[in-house]
Ligand SMILES: Nc1ncnc2c1ncn2[C@@H]1O[C@H](COP(=O)(O)OP(=O)(O)OP(=O)(O)O)[C@@H](O)[C@H]1O
């Protein structure tokens with residue numbers, strides 16, 4: 001598998017105010033973080049809250065520049081956002097003056113889909129995929145939090161970008177919707193060969209979706225371990241993959257890696273994980 005995205009000894013610092021609220025200090029969010037993501041790979045990233053997951057995604061998206069190290073996509077240094085990379089952010093980011101349908105159509109237009117009818121059809125298709133066919137004409141303020149997030153997901157999927165960057169996209173959804181969208185996302189990934197980088201707090205979700213799971217450590221954020229997930233989905237057939245001993249072994253391994261980390265944030269994060277599971 002050739003490497004499409006490469007982070008090479010990446011460092012990211014921020015200037016933050018100190019306790020005295022006057023002095024600016026350098027805060028090291030990521031340090032010496034190296035990670036190669038293959039073409040067409042589905043990589044999931046887990047780590048405690050505040051360890052730098054969103055920061056990594058922002059860097060790949062080109063929304064921020066690393067303070068140190070090198071970040072390339074297809075061998076070219078990332079200097080800004082590009083249409084090849086689409087982001088589903090942790091917070092909802094819809095245009096409030098456009099309906100759900102209008103939001104998806106807008107993205108298709110920006111992506112260069114010329115025909116109006118084609119944009120309408122494609123937007124309808126993806127809104128139906130996320131279960132919002134009946135809500136296409138609603139404005140964001142008329143939608144629930146989870147619905148808004150589903151519109152954002154439909155929008156990102158609609159133009160089938162080469163790289164899909166997803167920051168806890170299913171966090172606000174109920175268990176059934178979440179599982180359905182996980183299956184849909186896997187289906188789209190298999191069909192389109194898009195490269196997916198998917199951040200989650202949920203260990204089960206990371207193992208279920210990822211071909212590899214990158215576990216991050218906190219302070220400063222770096223990659224602790226990357227685990228190859230080798231689950232036989234075909235053999236599992238109708239049985240719940242999550243209930244198989246192989247799945248449980250991966251879950252336990254990652255849980256142990258996260259638990260090994262010290263400090264309160266890790267404990268909080270694990271509790272969140274348990275609540276979700
Ligand atoms: N613009 C910024 N200025 C200052 N500090 C920042 C900035 N962005 C992020 N940070 C800090 O960098 C660290 C990593 O933040 P980030 O949002 O990447 O964490 P995360 O792993 O995505 O957390 P969560 O799981 O809670 O979403 C945090 O300590 C955060 O406070």
Ligand SMILES: [Mg+2]
Pocket residue numbers: 053054055090167
């Ligand atoms: Mg985050």
